[in-house]
Structures are given as structure tokens and as C-alpha cells.
Amino acid sequence: MRTDTTTISTTLAGTTTTSSIAAVRNLGILAHVDAGKTTVTERILYLTGATHKRGEVHTGTTVTDFDPQERDRGITIFAAAVSCAWAGHRINLIDTPGHVDFADEVERSLRVLDGAVAVFDAVAGVEPQSESVWRQAERHGVPRIAFVNKLDRPGADLDSAVNSIREHLHPHPLAVHLPIGAEEAFTGVVDLVGHRALTWDESGTLTEGPVPAHLAERAAARRHALDEAVAELDPPALEEYCTHGALSHATLTAALRRLTHSGEAVVVLGGSAYRNRGIEPLLDAAVAYLPSPLDTAPAPSGDRDRQRGADRDGQHGADPQRPLTALAFKVTAAPTGRLTYLRLYTGTLRKGDTVLDTATGRTERIARILRVMAERHTEIDHALAGDIVAVIGPKTARVGATLCDPDHPVLLEAPVSAEPVxxxxxxxxxxxxxxxxxxxxxxxxxxxxxxxxxxxxxxxxxxxxxxxxxxxxxxxxxxxxxxxxxxxxxxxxxxxREALLEGVIGFTYRHAKQDGGAGQFAHLVLDLAPAADGFTFTSTVTGGRVPREYVQAVEAGCRDALTEGPLGGHPVTGLAVTLTDGATHPKDSSELAFRTAARLGLREALRACRLHLLEPLAEVTVTVPEDALGAVLGDLAARRATVQATSTTGHRDHDGPGSPGSHGGPGGTARVSALVPLAELFGYAGRLRSRTQGRGTFTTSLAGYAPASASASGPASGPAPASAG
CATH class of the missing domain: 3.30.70.870 (Elongation Factor G (Translational Gtpase), domain 3)
Incomplete structure (x- = not known):
């Protein structure tokens, strides 16, 4: 079932019609580390004919994990874009990292994607980073389908994985597959939508046939439950269900597509990427249910005051005839030159075009346009709205830059980077x-x-x-x-971080500067109070005592002051500032004067407040052999951990038949969830390995901030001297 990618790619690249944009899918592969994202991507590339050999993570032969460090470590570090074709559609895929330390790569990728495939381990279900990337996609409004991977593993259970999705991520997971066989005997799935059996032999060859007799009754019951669940969520389907007691194939497919686009439900499929089982129906589902660029909402614009003229309403439908609008979401240095990865929202980009970087006001020339296949590239003459490509030529464009038609300047909302910890x-x-x-x-x-x-x-x-x-x-x-x-x-x-414990009321600051020529004058009265998180600013000044433009300058000055707190120069958070009064001078007052007054005044006001230090907390999930649980819990207690939950299973987790990292042996597996100060986790990987004879693993995700201990407020508040160790 491999498709002729050459014909399809040529057809799609050579047209500028709406139908060609409708045949594009910009998708991300999201998951917890080791759930099988990269293996799924490699099987997709092989099956669609984009590659001619199956890449394997454990042998370092994958297309998307091409960086030497990725191959050495066996994990995805950098988001890699690839392109392939399936059933008359071009699929632009981005394989994203699963490790929490590289969550910003996921964030930048999600900003430009129209849909995503979330991959889950059939034994572990929803894991910590699975939940993190799911919430990231949710914030960006990216529709998702779910693929439960590794159904060939001991202990694998599709129903348990679906229940885990329902409990942790989404109230309405809709399983459209019923496994044929279990664990090592897993050979295929019953497609409940098409009412057919899909089985794969050891070479990965797909055979389609009728539903096996021993599964016919279960499959019919599952299909009826699926029809009923869809009818409850989708009004057009409900009408047919009430009339006929069942849904036709066309009605069910259309309803699943609508529910996926709206986010009201998530379609769940199953398979084993390592054994080449389940990839064809996954591709079919991506094409059938996930949106094209024509189905997605207009690209969000940034600050309207900076949009400089045209297209200020931010409506950027995927129309190749409109002026160009593109967002740079990734920049890399390559042997071929500086590569800038773009998502085109409107217009057509051609080789030799001159584009405007709206943020800097500079114009750049597009020397080459490249269709990306991870580290390999194919040059093309033009790209259409809705496409994802790389370009060579821009020398100063940064991540988040908007490149657009110089005659129609637009500023798109840039991805927001996480704060370093x-x-x-x-x-x-x-x-x-x-x-x-x-x-x-x-x-x-x-x-x-x-x-x-x-x-x-x-x-x-x-x-x-x-x-x-x-x-x-x-x-x-x-x-x-x-x-x-x-x-x-x-x-x-x-x-x-430094946070407020007790504020001040009516703090007065007067800024007056006169050194020849126009002076600076600003008078402010501020109330400072603790806030739940972050920074808030309000003004209760009446009677025009502080003009509106000066109020905005006061807020900007306050934000300037938050970069360094009085305790140790750390950023300040958990602060609410209210401007209650002020005064101006008819000649010497200006926005600069009020911004300066706010910056200096707030810093002085903070010295009069009570503050305390906050340190970052990590949510840690540790998986260890049951016989090592006591030692691991003792070590976590020494690291000031707060244990939230422990659980045990009757089998030991491993990566599946023939896969790297598998191990046997008797005994169960214990899983511990805890909150640990991030400072206590340095070097924890080596300590865990030594306490579990190399059999323990752990994952982390940033969980917020908490009051710091005395040790954290000491040497850890600043960078240590550089040393060789």
C-alpha cells in the first residue's frame, strides 16, 4: 500500500487552486519520551515512499533524529520537519521532542501546525510529558487524533489506554479500532468505522478482510457504542441515529471529522509502529479527520499598534492570491547556509522574492526555497499558502519573525518562549x-x-x-x-524568583531631573500587594491627573523593574501594583519621565516590602523495580521531595520484543510521583541508576514555584564559578 509520491508531489506543487491547499496536512507527532514518536514517523516515511529503508532509533538510522547527539542519546532533541504524500495529499510532518527540557521546540512547532497525532504507550497510557504536550496543543487549539502504540508489548491494553486518556486528557475518547490478538499475538485491528479487519504479517504487508467470526459480536457491540457516543455529541448525526438506530459510514466519518476539528472528541487508533502494524489506517485517519489549512482559524496577529498599516484586522485565510504572510518558527545554521523555516499563511512565495521582516523593518531576499526532509532538502520554485518550507536568504530573521509582502505589512503573534530555570x-x-x-x-x-x-x-x-x-x-x-x-x-x-509576602500602601515617588533644556518630571503614588502569580497592573487615577499615555508608560516602567528584586537580583513575581494618584508638569512630563519614575519608584517600594525567595519545583515520575522502592523513596526524601502517589504493577515495563532497552527478570514495577525542588535533581540520573542497578527511569516536568529553603537561597541564587567538572 505504498503510494506514488512523485506524481502526487508534482501535482500539488504545480497548482495554485484551493483544492491543492485542501490536500495539505500540517501535522505534528506528539508524545512522552520513548512512546514511539520517531518510530511512527519513520514508518510513515517508509510507507509513503519518502524513504526506501526503515529507520530505527536503536541503530541510529532514523531520518528525523539526524543530529549526532540525538543518535548518541537515542532521543529526539530538535523538532525535525519532513514531507511525504499519501492518497493524493501532501503531509508535512514535524517530529517533536518528548523530553521536558525541549518543550519549547514543541511550543514553536505547535504554533504553525494545523493538527497533531498524539502517540501513547499501550502499557503506560498517559504519562507526564504526554499530558504536557497535550495541554500545549490544547492552548494552541490544535485538533488531535490519538495513536496507542506498542500493542504488542506484554501488558498492553487498548481499553486501559483509552480510559487513561479519558481520565487525564479528554472526556470523550472515541476508539475506532478493536485489536486482533493481544500482546505478542497482536496481528491487526478491526476497523469499526469501515467494518473490516486489517491484519499485517511479519514483513508489514497489510491484508484487508472481513471481521473474524470470534470478534464479530464484540465488533458489532463496539460499533453500536461508537455510533451512540457520536450521536450524543454531534447534532447532525443524532438525527440519523434517532431515525435508523445506527449511523452510515459517510455520516460517521463526517461526524468524527467535525468532532475532531471542534475538539469535542478525540479519535483513538491502535497499532505497533515497531512491527509496522497500524500505520496505514493512521495515515487514512489523519487525512480524513484532521484539518487542512483551509479549515483552520486565521493566524493570530500581534500587537495591532505595530502592524503598520494594511491587514490590521488579522484575517489571514489560506489564500495563495492574497499578499504574502509567513511566520518563521525555526532557524538553523546548515552547511548550505542559514535556514529559516516558514509556515505560509497567505500568498505565494517565489524564489527571488523580496520580503519584509515586520519586526525589524528590514527587507530580505529569498535566494532559495527548499522542501524539507530533515537534514536533506529539495529545491522548489515556489510555495503556496498553507505550506511549510525552509528558505535561504534572510540573514537576520529570528524565530517568531513575520515575513510578508513589503507593500502589505502584517505582524503575526510570535511563539512565546518559556522562562529558563x-x-x-x-x-x-x-x-x-x-x-x-x-x-x-x-x-x-x-x-x-x-x-x-x-x-x-x-x-x-x-x-x-x-x-x-x-x-x-x-x-x-x-x-x-x-x-x-x-x-x-x-x-x-x-x-x-522573589515574591511579595506583604506590600505597602500609598508609596510616593517623585522623579525630577533638570540638566539643561527640557527636564523630566513625574509624580506617582503606588499600592503594592501580593498576587497569586505573575504581575498585574491597574490604575484608579481619576480626573486626568495622569494622562492615559502616561499610565501605559508607568506599567512599562513597572515591568522593567521586575527583572531584578531587592533580595538577590532575581525576577519578581506574585505582585499586584495599583497606580492610585500622580501629578504632571506642563512642560517636563513625558512618557520617558513616567516610565523612568515607575522603574525607580517600584524598585524603591519593593525594598520597603517583605519578600521571600521561590525555587522551581519539578513533578517527577520514577519507575523502578519493586524491590528497589524503599531505597528510592529514601533518596527522594533526602532531596526534600513530597511524594504524591505510589503504585505497583505485576510485571516489569520494557520496550517490547526485540527493541532496545528490554529486560526480563521476575518481580513487579513500582511507580512514584513526587514534587521535588529542581535544585535537588542535578545528578539524579546517575544516583537512580546506581540504586536500581541501571533498571530505574524517571521523567520530569516543571510544576511551578514554592518557597525556597535556606540552602536554595544561598549559593544557588547565582551562577557558580566555571570548573572542569
Whole structure:
């Protein structure tokens, strides 16, 4: 069932009709680490003819995990875009990371995707990072279908996985498959929508046939339950169900598509990507149920005051005849040049076009347009609205930049990067390599906005901040490999926050400056109070004592002051500021004067308040052999952990027949969920391995902030000196 991709790709690339855009699917593969995202992607590429050999994660032969570090570590680190064709449709796929340290890669990808396939382990069900990426997709309004992978594993159960989805993610998972065989005997599925059996032999060849007699009764009952569940959720289907007591194939398919687009339900399929079972129906479902660029909402625009003229209403339907609007969601340095990955929302982009970077006001020339296949590229002459491509030419475009027609400037909403939580000091071992290292780190921060490069004001050291220990480790190793510079890295430090415990009322600040010419004058009265989270600003000034434009400047100045708190220069959070009064001068007052007054005044006001330090907490899920549970719990207690739940199973988890990382042996498996201060998790992987003889694993996700201990408020508040260890 492999399709002729050459004919389809040529047809799609050579047309500019609405029907060609309707035949595009921009999809992401989302999952918890080790659920099988990359294997699913590799099987899709092989089945559609995009590759001619099945790539395997454990042999380092995958297309999407092409970076040396990804192959060495056996995990996806960087979101990789690929393109293939299926049933007359072009599918642009982005294989996203599953590790929490690279959640920002997922965030940037979701910003430009129209749909997603969420992959779940048939034994583990919904895991911590599964839930995180699902919520990310939910925030972006990305419709999803679910693929329960590894149904060939011991202990695999599709119904349990569906119940896990219902309990943790979505109230209405709709399973459209019934497994044929269980665990190692899993050979196929009953397609409840098409009422047919799909089975695969050991070579992965698909055979379609009637439903097996021993499953006919269960399949009929499951189909009836599916019809009933869909009818309850979809009014057009309800009418037919009430009339006939069942839904036709066409009605059910159309209803599932509507429910997927609206997010009211999620279609659930099953299979085993490692054994090449279930990929064809997954592709069919992606084409049938997930939206095309024509089905999605217009791209959200950014600050309207910065849109500079045309298209200020933010309506950007996927129309190739409209002026160009594209969003840069990824930037990488490649041997062929600087690659800028674009999602086109409107218009047609042609080689040689000049585009405007709205954020900077610079124009850039598009030298080449590339159809992306991970690290390999195929040059094309043009790309249409709704497509995802890479371009060579723009020299200064950053992640989140809007590239558009110079005569029709538009500013799209940029992806928001997560705040870093871990910082290390980075130095070149040889002084002669300092400039080279700084240049490499700066370029790396441009490619990955979740990395922050700074200079410590006390030590003068260069510091690199990121989303986790592994995130920074990967970044520094990339610099070493790309430049040959031997970098020395200091001990990781967590990013603390300062929060208000007790505020002040009626704090008055007067800013007056006169040094020749026009002066600066601003008078403010501020109330400061604790807030649940973040920062809020309100104004209760009446009578025009502080003009509206000055009120906006006061808010901006307050936000400037939040970058450094009085306890240790950490960012301030949990603060509500109210501007209650003020005064102006007829000549010397200005927006600059009020912004400066707010910045200086709030910093002084914070010194009069009671604050405390907050440290980041991680939600940790540890999976260990049952006989090691006591030692692991003791170690977690020593790390100031708050254990939330423990559970045990009668079998030990492993990755499935023939897959790397599988192990046998008697005994059960224990799973512990706990909240642990992030500072206590440095080096935990090695400690866990030693306590479980290499059989324990853990995953983390950022869970928020909590009051810091005395140890956290000491040395961990700033970057440690760089050292070799």
C-alpha cells in the first residue's frame, strides 16, 4: 500500500487552486519520551515512499533524529520537519521532542501546525510529558487524533489506554479500532468505522478482510457504542441515529471529522509502529479527520499598534492570491547556509522574492526555497499558502519573525518562549577561544529562544540559561562539536524568583531631573500587594491627573523593574501594583519621565516590602523495580521531595520484543510521583541508576514555584564559578 509520491508531489506543487491547499496536512507527532514518536514517523516515511529503508532509533538510522547527539542519546532533541504524500495529499510532518527540557521546540512547532497525532504507550497510557504536550496543543487549539502504540508489548491494553486518556486528557475518547490478538499475538485491528479487519504479517504487508467470526459480536457491540457516543455529541448525526438506530459510514466519518476539528472528541487508533502494524489506517485517519489549512482559524496577529498599516484586522485565510504572510518558527545554521523555516499563511512565495521582516523593518531576499526532509532538502520554485518550507536568504530573521509582502505589512503573534530555570557559567578553556565561544553561544541563542545568554554582573562570567540540565548539556556539546572550542562549564544553578509576602500602601515617588533644556518630571503614588502569580497592573487615577499615555508608560516602567528584586537580583513575581494618584508638569512630563519614575519608584517600594525567595519545583515520575522502592523513596526524601502517589504493577515495563532497552527478570514495577525542588535533581540520573542497578527511569516536568529553603537561597541564587567538572 505504498503510494506514488512523485506524481502526487508534482501535482500539488504545480497548482495554485484551493483544492491543492485542501490536500495539505500540517501535522505534528506528539508524545512522552520513548512512546514511539520517531518510530511512527519513520514508518510513515517508509510507507509513503519518502524513504526506501526503515529507520530505527536503536541503530541510529532514523531520518528525523539526524543530529549526532540525538543518535548518541537515542532521543529526539530538535523538532525535525519532513514531507511525504499519501492518497493524493501532501503531509508535512514535524517530529517533536518528548523530553521536558525541549518543550519549547514543541511550543514553536505547535504554533504553525494545523493538527497533531498524539502517540501513547499501550502499557503506560498517559504519562507526564504526554499530558504536557497535550495541554500545549490544547492552548494552541490544535485538533488531535490519538495513536496507542506498542500493542504488542506484554501488558498492553487498548481499553486501559483509552480510559487513561479519558481520565487525564479528554472526556470523550472515541476508539475506532478493536485489536486482533493481544500482546505478542497482536496481528491487526478491526476497523469499526469501515467494518473490516486489517491484519499485517511479519514483513508489514497489510491484508484487508472481513471481521473474524470470534470478534464479530464484540465488533458489532463496539460499533453500536461508537455510533451512540457520536450521536450524543454531534447534532447532525443524532438525527440519523434517532431515525435508523445506527449511523452510515459517510455520516460517521463526517461526524468524527467535525468532532475532531471542534475538539469535542478525540479519535483513538491502535497499532505497533515497531512491527509496522497500524500505520496505514493512521495515515487514512489523519487525512480524513484532521484539518487542512483551509479549515483552520486565521493566524493570530500581534500587537495591532505595530502592524503598520494594511491587514490590521488579522484575517489571514489560506489564500495563495492574497499578499504574502509567513511566520518563521525555526532557524538553523546548515552547511548550505542559514535556514529559516516558514509556515505560509497567505500568498505565494517565489524564489527571488523580496520580503519584509515586520519586526525589524528590514527587507530580505529569498535566494532559495527548499522542501524539507530533515537534514536533506529539495529545491522548489515556489510555495503556496498553507505550506511549510525552509528558505535561504534572510540573514537576520529570528524565530517568531513575520515575513510578508513589503507593500502589505502584517505582524503575526510570535511563539512565546518559556522562562529558563537553570543557569551555568560557560568559559573557554583557552583565552584565545573566548570570542569564538561567545559567537557560537550567541548564534545558538538565536536558533533556540529558550536559551538565554548573559554576563554575570558580579563575576563577569558568561552565563547560559535554559529549561533544564539536559537542555544546557546538549547546547554546550553542540558548541563543542560545531566549533572545536573546549568549553568549561560551571555547576548548574536554578533560577530563583522573589515574591511579595506583604506590600505597602500609598508609596510616593517623585522623579525630577533638570540638566539643561527640557527636564523630566513625574509624580506617582503606588499600592503594592501580593498576587497569586505573575504581575498585574491597574490604575484608579481619576480626573486626568495622569494622562492615559502616561499610565501605559508607568506599567512599562513597572515591568522593567521586575527583572531584578531587592533580595538577590532575581525576577519578581506574585505582585499586584495599583497606580492610585500622580501629578504632571506642563512642560517636563513625558512618557520617558513616567516610565523612568515607575522603574525607580517600584524598585524603591519593593525594598520597603517583605519578600521571600521561590525555587522551581519539578513533578517527577520514577519507575523502578519493586524491590528497589524503599531505597528510592529514601533518596527522594533526602532531596526534600513530597511524594504524591505510589503504585505497583505485576510485571516489569520494557520496550517490547526485540527493541532496545528490554529486560526480563521476575518481580513487579513500582511507580512514584513526587514534587521535588529542581535544585535537588542535578545528578539524579546517575544516583537512580546506581540504586536500581541501571533498571530505574524517571521523567520530569516543571510544576511551578514554592518557597525556597535556606540552602536554595544561598549559593544557588547565582551562577557558580566555571570548573572542569
Amino acid at each position: 537553570v543557569t551555568v557559567a560557560v568559559e573557554a578553556r583557552r583565552a584565545a577561544d573566548t570570542d569564538k565561544l561567545t559567537t557560537a553561544l550567541t548564534r545558538l541563542a538565536e536558533e533556540d529562544p529558550s536559551l538565554r545568554l548573559a554576563t554575570d554582573p558580579d563575576t563577569g562570567q558568561r552565563t547560559l540559561s535554559g529549561l533544564g540540565e539536559l537542555h544546557l548539556e546538549v547546547a554546550v556539546e553542540k558548541v563543542r562539536r560545531d566549533t572545536g572550542v573546549e568549553a568549561v562549564v560551571g555547576r548548574p544553578q536554578v533560577a530563583l
